[in-house]
Amino acid sequence: MKRFWIPTRVYSGTDSLDQLERYRGKDVWVVCDAFLARSDAITRLTAHLDADRVSLFSDIMPDPPITTVVAGISLLQAIKPQVVIGFGGGSAIDAAKAMVFFGRKLGITIETFIAIPTTSGTGSDVSSASVISDPALGVKYPLFDEGIYPDIALLDPQLTVSVPQSVTANTGMDVLTHAIEAYVSTGASDFSDALAEKAAQLVFHFLPAACRKGDCLPSRERMHNAATLAGMAFSQAGLGMTHAIAHQFGGQLHVAHGLANALLLTEVIRFNSRDNRAAKKYARLSRLCALAPWQSDDRAALQQLLNHIAQMKREIGIAPSLSALSLGSEKIRLARPAMVSAALHDATLATNPRPVADRDIEAIIDA
Ligand code: NAD
Numbered sequence: 001m002k003r004f005w006i007p008t009r010v011y012s013g014t015d016s017l018d019q020l021e022r023y024r025g026k027d028v029w030v031v032c033d034a035f036l037a038r039s040d041a042i043t044r045l046t047a048h049l050d051a052d053r054v055s056l057f058s059d060i061m062p063d064p065p066i067t068t069v070v071a072g073i074s075l076l077q078a079i080k081p082q083v084v085i086g087f088g089g090g091s092a093i094d095a096a097k098a099m100v101f102f103g104r105k106l107g108i109t110i111e112t113f114i115a116i117p118t119t120s121g122t123g124s125d126v127s128s129a130s131v132i133s134d135p136a137l138g139v140k141y142p143l144f145d146e147g148i149y150p151d152i153a154l155l156d157p158q159l160t161v162s163v164p165q166s167v168t169a170n171t172g173m174d175v176l177t178h179a180i181e182a183y184v185s186t187g188a189s190d191f192s193d194a195l196a197e198k199a200a201q202l203v204f205h206f207l208p209a210a211c212r213k214g215d216c217l218p219s220r221e222r223m224h225n226a227a228t229l230a231g232m233a234f235s236q237a238g239l240g241m242t243h244a245i246a247h248q249f250g251g252q253l254h255v256a257h258g259l260a261n262a263l264l265l266t267e268v269i270r271f272n273s274r275d276n277r278a279a280k281k282y283a284r285l286s287r288l289c290a291l292a293p294w295q296s297d298d299r300a301a302l303q304q305l306l307n308h309i310a311q312m313k314r315e316i317g318i319a320p321s322l323s324a325l326s327l328g329s330e331k332i333r334l335a336r337p338a339m340v341s342a343a344l345h346d347a348t349l350a351t352n353p354r355p356v357a358d359r360d361i362e363a364i365i366d367a
Contacts, residue, residue, distance in 0.1 A: 002187075002189040002191070003236075004189065004191040004192070004236055005146075005236075006126055006149070006232055006235070006236070007146075007149050007151070008115075008125065008126045008149050008150050008151065008152065008153050009151065009152045009153070010125075010126065010152075010153045010155065010228060011152070011153070011154050011155065012155040012156075012221075012224070012225060012228075013155070013156070013157075013221075014156055014157065014158050014217075014221075015156075016154040016155055016156045017044060017045060017048050017116075017154055017156050018048065019152070019154055020045065020048035020049055020114075020154070021048050023048075023049060023082075023083050023112070024048075024049060024050050025050060025053070026050075026053065026081075026082040026083050026111070027053050027055075027079070027080075027081040027082050027083070028049050028053060028054045028055075028081055028082070028083045028084075028085060029054075029055050029056075029057065029075075029076070029079055029081035029083070029084050029085070030042070030045070030046075030054060030055070030056050030057070030084075030085045030087050031057045031060060031072065031084065031085065031086050031087065031088075031092055031095060031096035031099065032056065032057070032058050032060060032086075032087040032088045032092050033058060033059075033060040033061065033088050033089075033091065033092055034058050034059075034060075036058070036087060036088050036092070036118060037056055037058035039162070040162075041087075041118060041159050041162070042056075042087070044158075044159075045085070045087060045116065055079060055081070057072055057075060059071065059072075060088065060091055060092045060095050061091065062089075062091050062254070062256070063091065063133040063140055063250050063251065063254060063257075064091050064092075064094055064095040064098075064132060064133065065132070065133045065134065065135050066132050066133065066134050068095055069095055069098045069099055069102070069132060072095065072096075072098075072099035073099050073102050073103050073106070076099055076100075076103040076108055076110075077103070077106070077108060080108060080109075081110065082109075082110070082111045082112070083110070083111060083112045083113075083114065084096060084099070084100050084110050084112075084113050084114070085113075085114045085115075085116060086100075086113070086114070086115045086116070086124075086125075086150065087116045087118065088116075088117075088118050088119075089117070089118060089119035089121065089122065089167075089171070090117075090119065090121060090122030090124045090131070090174075090257065093115045093117060093122070093124040093125060093150075094122075094124055094129075094130040094131050094132065095130075095132070096113070096115070097113075097115075097124065097130040097148050097150065098130040098132055098143065098148075100113045101130065101143075101145065101147055101148050104147070105147075112151050112152065113150050113151050113152075114150060114151065114152045114153070114154060115150035115152070115153045115154075116153075116154045116156070116159070117153070117155065117159075117160075117224070117227065117228075118159045118160060118163070119160060119163055119167060119171045119227075120157075120160050120163075120168070120171055120172065120175065120210075120220070120223040120224045120226065120227040121170070121171025121172065121174040121175055121227050121257075121258050122171070122174060122227065122231065122257070123175070123178055123227050123228055123229075123230050123231015123232070123234065123235070124231065125150055125153035125155070125228060125231065126149070126150070126153055126228050126231045126232050126235060127148075127149070127231045127232075127234065127235040128144050128145060128146055128148050128149050128235050129142045129143065129144050129148065129235065130142070130143045130148050131143075131247065131250075131257075133250070133251050134251075138251055138252045138335075138338060139248075139251045139252075139338075139342050140247045140248070140250045140251030141247065141251075141342075141346065141347070142243075142247065142346070142347050142348060144347055149235075153228065155224050155225065155228055156224075157217060157220040157221035157223075157224040158217065158220075160220045160223070160224055161214060161215050161217065161220055162214075163214065164214075165211055165214065165316075165317070166317065167256075167258075168207075168210055168211050168214065168223075168316075169207075169211050169258075169262075169316040169317055169318055170256050170257075170258030170259040170262065170318070171227070171258045172203060172207040172210065172211070172223060172258070172316070173207075173258050173259070173261055173262035173265070173313070173316075173318060174227075174257060174258035174261050174262075175199060175203050175207075175223070175226050175227045175230045176199075176200060176203045176204075176207075176230075176265070176309070177242050177243070177246075177258075177261035177262070177265050178196075178199070178230035178231065178233065178234045178239065179195075179196040179197075179199040179200040179203065179226075179229075179230040179233060179234075180196070180200065180265065180269070180282075180285065181234065181238075181239040181240040181241075181242055181243060181348075182195075182196045182230065182233035182234040182236075182237040182238070182239065183196040183197070183200070183233070183237075183281055183282075183285055184240065184272060184277075184278040184281045184282060184353045185234075185237045185238045185239065185240055185351040185352070185353065186238070186351045186352070186353060187236070187237040187238040187351045188237045188281075189236070189237065191236065192232075192233045192234075192236040192237035193233075195229045195230070195232045195233035195236075196229075196230065196233040196234075196237070196285075197285065197288050197289075198226075198229050199226045199227075199229040199230035199233060200230075200285055200288075200289050201288065201289050201290075202222045202223065202225065202226035202229070203223070203226050204289050204290075204291065204308065204312065205222070206218075206219045206222040206223050206226070207219075207223060207312065207316060208312060208315050208316060210223045211315075211316040211317070237351065238348065238350065238351030239348040239351065240268065240272070240348060240349070240351060240352035240353065241264075241268045241271065241272070241343075241349060241352045241354075241356055241360075241361075241364070242261050242264045242265050242268045243261065243346070243348040244343045244344075244346035244348045244349040244352070244356075244361075245260075245264055245268075245339070245343045245361060245364060245365065246260035246261045246264055247342070247343070247346055247348070248335075248338075248339035248340075248342050248343050248346075249264075249339070251342070252335040252338060252339055253331065253332070253335060255325070259318065262313060262318045263318075263319065263321055263322045263325065264322070264364060265309060266306050266309055266310065267321070267364045267367045268364060269282060269302075269305070269306060269309075270306070271354065271360060271363075271364065272352065272353050272354050273302055274354065275353045275354045277353065278353035278354065279298055279299075279302060280298055282301075282302045282305055283296075283297075283298035283299075283301035283302045283305070284301075285305065286301040286302060286304050286305035286308075287301050289305075289308075291304045291305055291307075291308045292304035292305070321367060322365065322367070323367075332365065336362065336365060339361075339365065340358050340361045340362055340365070341358075343361050344356070344358060344361065
């Protein structure tokens, strides 16, 4: 039996922030990073609320550490807001999700938790995951729980127009990785497939344009929707080996999450395509995204998928593989044993289409 359940109410479009009007008269606590706290975007957001009842927590850093979550929970206990808004990229939304989840567990009444993404990548606005780092241990782990979903997601593409080209490219590749991993996952269903197919089609179509011309609102809007569609897909179907390893590159070496996925994705597709079912699904996705002719055989369609990912990465300025990054092979060599061990225990590995051994992860890291 497969279950499909997304409790988050989603409002999309350039007028979606209007939904905030219903929270006038309430105490609202906004979790964001220092950049967004000073941006025009925060002014747009607070214009829909009672300014004197809004307070900000703007200490979020990329790969949010557990210490920030703990500090946020203490503040939640002191402020006791009725509404919490996670505002920003996946880092801010994930941190807010963990604060609200544990805050509610501690008995704090938070009437409504709203996620407002400002990058088009993680799908955290509709997922049951919160990815938190523990810098002391050098690990980054996803917490999954049905109580983690935001109550409401507001998808305003206008908020993403200011995202720099490199972040647009990295986060866009995160969307594609979510769609592809959810599609071949052992947890996939017709329901999650429909979402993953649409998300992948939108990325192949609109990511290069969103990178070329950041103020192209139609491309931004389709990428913003793609991120949430892919988030819906993976929160139902699960992910796979790309994410299990990418989390370690974030936790140990602070490689941006979307970039880590982008650098690993094609090697993982090659590894997983030795599984017959996965190979057929990659080929089907390739045809559905019009990357290969409908009549092409599975092997040719799979090759086209790999070719198109490589070509899109070139077009949007992403290095072809890990070895092209300036991380330093010595740094990777030193971190490798801990990364391999943590990847094997990462929750996202459970739905990978092929069983994975430590030597398989080593081979992907070394590729
Ligand atoms: P991010 O949140 O770390 O943001 C990246 C950078 O973009 C930051 O410097 C931020 O200030 C900037 N930024 C954000 N919005 C901007 C805007 N509108 N204009 C200009 N700059 C802007 O990056 P991300 O890729 O969105 O999130 C990555 C995090 O999300 C990772 O920790 C990853 O593990 C996690 N993640 C979570 C899930 C989930 O389901 N919970 C899924 C995938 C990834």
